Amino acid sequence: MQQVLGFMSGTSLDGIDMAILRTDGQTIDSFGPSGEAPLPDDVRTLVLEAIVAGRSWARGTPEPEVFTEAARAIAEAHALAAAGFLSRHGMGFADLDLIGFHGQTVLHEPPTASAVGRTRQLGDAALLASLTGVRTAYDFRSIDVAAGGQGAPLVPVYHAALARRSALNGPVAILNIGGVANVTFVGEGGDLLAFDTGPGNGPLDQWVESHGLGRYDAGGALSQSGRVHEAILAQMMSHGFFTQTGPKSLDRYDFTAKPVEGLSPEDGAATLAAFVAQSVAHGLGQAPQPPRALMVCGGGRHNGAILEGLRQRCGVQVVTAEEAGWRGDAVEAEAFAFLAARTVRGLPISFPGTTGVAQLLVGGRVVDP
Secondary structure: OEEEEEEEEOOOOOOEEEEEEEEOOOOEEEEEEEEEEOOOHHHHHHHHHHHHHHHOOOOOOOOOOHHHHHHHHHHHHHHHHHHHHHHHOOOOHHHOOEEEEEEEEEEEEOOOOOOOOEEEEEOOHHHHHHHHOOOEEEOOOHHHHHOOOOOOOOOHHHHHHHHHHOOOOOOEEEEEEOOEEEEEEEOOOOOEEEEEEEEOOHHHHHHHHHOOOOOOOHHHHHHHOOOOOHHHHHHHOOOHHHHOOOOOOOOOOOOOOHHHOOOOHHHHHHHHHHHHHHHHHHHHOOOOOOOOEEEEEOHHHHOHHHHHHHHHHOOOEEEEOHHHOOOOOOHHHHHHHHHHHHHHHOOEEEOHHHHOOOOOEEOOEEEOO
């Protein structure tokens, strides 16, 4: 067993999640502390610049110069966040065997019939290993994408381990709502099917910020005060993404707040929250077997409108991570600790049913201090 610190900085750009897991990459021995640090404003600004540059980055051309600057800043921010986090829990870097460093996604292009996908997570892993003195596993998605996979979602193998540890008998569905939402179906025999279901918090965050009402809809208060425009929701659900079957993946900006432009802030928020729930309901229709329950993780579970929408639209018992005894804000950070442990042991991290690769695939890279 190794003591692993996992990092996750999601596409919502709201902070750096951290969690310590004691694991061998197959089972979960114990859960260590978890926490979050805000993404510094200057780093967030750099990341946003990198995202803009990445969206206009032509294939076959040198990567945008801002990537290098942002990668360094992201690594430094993670090292600083970890130092404070460990100190608060009476620990230091010497207590760690390994770090799982996801980095910050600035570009994700799923594969098409004519081209492999592209995915880019920024973060200078060598610098992070140097700053912390801890062996670091990173770049978990590139090998999968190069092999024709979606490169996402990668969390399902951890979802399955978490379900086993909690003695949750399949079929069960585990939903993560970040900037994008993704679901993992764990079958009765442990078989995995996973895919992005559609938008998560991303378009709603964009909508709230565009109206000067903060960076996100805290608690879902704005969404709950508005009215869902079902005709606009139906129009959004006609997007071609929903005709595809999984495995499939999205970029954070594949769905935006544009369809609700012209609505009041409250009604736009309510409609975007309903879009999250309706797209999840649509995704559940692809389950090989109807799940016994939908376990909800990620920041979106804090939005009361999204949670209520899931209960109304999905036709299945909805259980929050905390109700299951899980740490809903830490699941993805835990997952990258788990994936780091698998990477150093040469165990597969992506599967035909999760990213669409032809066979089980080992991924990730490792750098020593």
